[in-house]
Amino acid sequence: MVGxxxxxxxxxxxxxxxxxxxxxxxxxxxxxxxREFYQxxxxxxxxxxxxxxxxxxxxxxxxxxxxxxxEMIAMNTVWSAAEAGVKRLLFLGSTCIYPRMAPQPIPESxxxxxxxxxxxxxYALAKISGLKLCEFLRRERGLLYHSLMPTNLYGPGDxxxxxxxxxxxxxxxxxxxxxxxxxxxxxxxxxREFLHVDDLASACLFALSLENPPxxxxxxxxxxxxxxxxxxxxxxxxxxxxKIEWDATKPDGTPRKLCDTALIRSLGWKPxxxxxxxxxxxVASYRAEVAAGTVRLGGR
Numbered sequence: 001m002v003g004x005x006x007x008x009x010x011x012x013x014x015x016x017x018x019x020x021x022x023x024x025x026x027x028x029x030x031x032x033x034x035r036e037f038y039q040x041x042x043x044x045x046x047x048x049x050x051x052x053x054x055x056x057x058x059x060x061x062x063x064x065x066x067x068x069x070x071e072m073i074a075m076n077t078v079w080s081a082a083e084a085g086v087k088r089l090l091f092l093g094s095t096c097i098y099p100r101m102a103p104q105p106i107p108e109s110x111x112x113x114x115x116x117x118x119x120x121x122x123y124a125l126a127k128i129s130g131l132k133l134c135e136f137l138r139r140e141r142g143l144l145y146h147s148l149m150p151t152n153l154y155g156p157g158d159x160x161x162x163x164x165x166x167x168x169x170x171x172x173x174x175x176x177x178x179x180x181x182x183x184x185x186x187x188x189x190x191x192r193e194f195l196h197v198d199d200l201a202s203a204c205l206f207a208l209s210l211e212n213p214p215x216x217x218x219x220x221x222x223x224x225x226x227x228x229x230x231x232x233x234x235x236x237x238x239x240x241x242x243k244i245e246w247d248a249t250k251p252d253g254t255p256r257k258l259c260d261t262a263l264i265r266s267l268g269w270k271p272x273x274x275x276x277x278x279x280x281x282x283v284a285s286y287r288a289e290v291a292a293g294t295v296r297l298g299g300r
Contacts, residue, residue: 001157001197002049002092009201019043023050029069034076038084046089047204048077048130052123053094056185056253058164059120067122074130078145082137089145090208091134092200093127095218095259096120097149105260108149108216117254135215146213148203151220151259154278155197156285161298168194171231172286175240182235182242185250188228193258195221196273196281206269213267218259221271227252237279 003020010018019041027033028050038046052069059066074091081089098106099114116124127149134145158169165173174182203219225233231244273281289295 001155001159002153002200004157005155005197005201006047006049006204009198009205013205028076029072031072031076031080034080035083038080038086042084043081043086044088045208046077046081046086047208048074048089048091050077051092051127053159053166054164055166055170056119056251059123060118060251063120063122065122066120067126070123070126071129074126075133078130078133078137082141082143082145087143088208089134089143090204091130091145091147092204093131093147093149094123095149095151095220095257096124097127097131098257098259100254104256105258106218107260108214108218108263111216119251119253131216138215144213146207147216148200148207149216149218149259150200150203151193151195151218151257153195153197153200155282156289157197157296158282158286159296159298160286161296164298167192167227168230168234168282169286171234172238172283175235175238175242176283176286176290178242179240180242181245182231182240183245183247184227184231185247186227186252187248188226188231188246188252190227190252190254191224191256191258192227192230193220193222193224194230194275194278195219195271196278199271199273202272203264203269206267207264210267214263217264218261219264219269220259220261221273221275222258222261223275224256224258225275233275233279234283237276237283 100117102110131147138145154168159165160169160173
């Protein structure tokens with residue numbers, strides 16, 4: 001999802017020599033394969049958008065896999081870029097890196113100040129390692145390696161797997177496929193922020209345009225919504241008449257997660273797609289992907 005959005009933004013901006021690899025073409029967990037890729041291609045700029053991602057259920061059931069795979073991806077892609085002489089690199093993480101009870105909105109300075117959310121601790125630790133490796137390489141070798149931490153993302157090409165997907169694409173698929181009752185985890189009280197993936201792509205190009213970017217910047221929409229409100233909004237966007245049933249025995253995750261985007265906004269970037277518009281666009285893209293047989297239902 002993210003990689004495709006960045007490629008669309010790069011093409012729209014007029015870039016032509018865009019080097020990409022699918023997971024089947026390049027296993028980022030394999031250090032030898034990653035080294036050989038960099039040595040062969042010698043890119044001027046690398047954008048690291050790859051990761052194993054998932055919702056609360058997927059993360060909490062497999063923290064070890066999320067830690068191992070994302071740690072290997074981060075270390076291999078960043079370190080091998082430095083060894084191959086790549087001068088500039090943008091590493092993408094997530095606001096999951098911040099403590100469970102961080103101040104709201106969450107500033108970049110909240111990193112490593114207290115305990116992480118347990119349900120996605122493995123993923124968060126791996127992303128922290130990646131951004132810190134970028135920071136260290138910039139300090140020690142003068143390489144312009146920096147990081148963006150986006151809030152919850154959604155948009156074309158998302159993973160709509162009901163077990164492994166994030167909350168918003170999972171909601172879309174449930175309301176599109178379940179006609180009578182839609183079961184949902186938790187109480188719906190958790191508060192979240194969502195950013196359309198095309199807005200993240202614009203933030204990536206903006207960050208790469210800066211001559212001296214901060215080591216770390218948050219990227220978010222600034223719009224907050226409870227999961228209960230989000231469910232109703234997705235229900236409306238899909239036109240569903242199904243009844244929502246909440247399962248309070250399941251976790252809500254972090255109570256509130258709004259990122260402070262004052263830093264990137266002060267430098268000149270802001271999002272363009274609000275949640276209502278983004279939901280309508282995403283439901284339309286989901287239906288088009290289903291019709292074309294290209295909808296993602298699992299994997300990375």
